[in-house]
Amino acid sequence: MVEELIIAGFGGQGVMVMGQILSYAGMHEGKNVSWIPSYGPEMRGGTANCSVVVSDEPIASPIVTEPTTAIVMNRPSLDRFEPMVQPGGLLIYNSSLIDRAPERTDIRVIAVPANELGEEVGSDKVANMVVLGAYIKARGTVSFETVGQCLAEVLPARRHDLIPLNLEALKRGAELVK
Amino acid sequence: MAGRKLFKGNEAVAEAAIRAGCRFFFGYPITPQNEIPEYMSRRLPEVGGTFVQAESEVAAINMVYGAAGAGARVMTSSSSPGISLKQEGISYLAGAQLPCLIVNMVRGGPGLGGIAPAQSDYFQATKGGGHGDYRLIVYAPASVQEMVDLTLGAYDVAERYRIPVMILGDGVLGQMMEPVSFPEGSEPENAPQRPEPEWATRGARGGRAPRIVSSIYLKPEELYKHNLRLQEQFKRAEAAETRYEEVRTDDAEVLLVAYGTTSRVCRSAVEKLRTAGVRAGLFRPITVSPFPYKALGERARQVKAVLTVEMSLGQMVDDVRIAVAGAAPVDFLGTTGGVVPKAADIVERAAALARHGAADQATREGIS
Structure with a gap:
């Protein structure tokens, strides 16, 4: 199994954290992982992305140019990364904020109304976790149990009271995917 | 897996340097290596070390000269334009045969360039960089783990040949997170006491002969001999350390x-x-x-x-x-x-x- 992801969105939507949680979970399951942030002059409201590789084999290149999965949280990210997904790959997009449907027909596409579903479980701040839940259900890259254990590692201590809400959001996202 | 932790390359090189005995860091901020001074500013005081954010790159490299001259394990880090500013000091360090660790997380140039990863400082790193007849020992790691492994041995190599060691990374290696493990027992509190190097200038108390750290040799015959000595040291490193x-x-x-x-x-x-x-x-x-x-x-x-x-x-x-x-x-x-x-x-x-x-x-x- 080699999963090469690009996770992209506005700064502040939690795309870096999504990638970190996947990386920690993969590492704890004994897999090889790498995580590279885009590090341009990003700021809240600008666009940001990270490249994540989770693999059973040693990782040759951590640079992702043809992702097996793209997770896009806003419209500019959909426009940029949809064409790059490998044929047969997966595209998950945040349909709460993106006003067009993806055009590719040679890949699997999952629409996640992430902000609405986040609101449903308590806050649209966990929209990223809703999407992560949908992703993990769709690909099975890591287990939900491991991801749950990683939250305390990735989230700063002052946010640990939000772990139950994050778990709820992961579950809500997973329910969306058959 | 036990013992593995996710580290950014920048943080990994900083932690590895501390475990290798680094107790002094002098630097000036620049992207994409800012996690190194950030990490050092927090971590060095915990192990009794000293972190100084200097007023400039030029000041930082001359602080490295001072600490290295006193026999301390010292480090500076920067990215391309900042390393250019440090070249005068690097030449003096090489001339004075002072071991130290210099990290360059290379970004695109020339000039101010950009902040994205590049390898365009290869000539500068390997062919001199500063003025004069000298070479550095330059490591080019390809993973975060290798960044750790090479840094752990960097001071031993620098001191064996009395040649400054450079870690030549790039923006991706600095920013990337990969799992790393540090060798058992390499925690800073387990660091062995290092004897004072026989060339270190810490004050000639007790009547020993004075020592001089210098790179000035005004007589051509003396500089000739000195440069041959530098070259001989590099040749020894070439024979034993090429990897x-x-x-x-x-x-x-x-x-x-x-x-x-x-x-x-x-x-x-x-x-x-x-x-x-x-x-x-x-x-x-x-x-x-x-x-x-x-x-x-x-x-x-x-x-x-x-x-x-x-x-x-x-x-x-x-x-x-x-x-x-x-x-x-x-x-x-x-x-x-x-x-x-x-x-x-x-x-x-x-x-x-x-x-x-x-x-x-x-x-x-x-x-x-």
């Missing part, structure tokens, strides 16, 4: 040569080429100074073509040509300005070389 890695080179007909981040992309390209039936291999210098001329030259004798891949418009390729010495055609694929080469482009070029390289061989043997 490289080969991937699937045993039966390779096309040999990729790359270091650092680019070597990771090439490793991916080698896998794809092999799947497509092209016998490709990778030669990866780990020390880019001293450069593994001999090993590369020997390997080149068996191949149809050599392809050097760099994030520059052609710098290491000069050393590759010296090493290959006409044994095979040397082609070059480079990206610049902060663009990382794509595996697909490398595959395409290497596959073409596998065909044309063969044709070239036939021509030389008068077959075609």
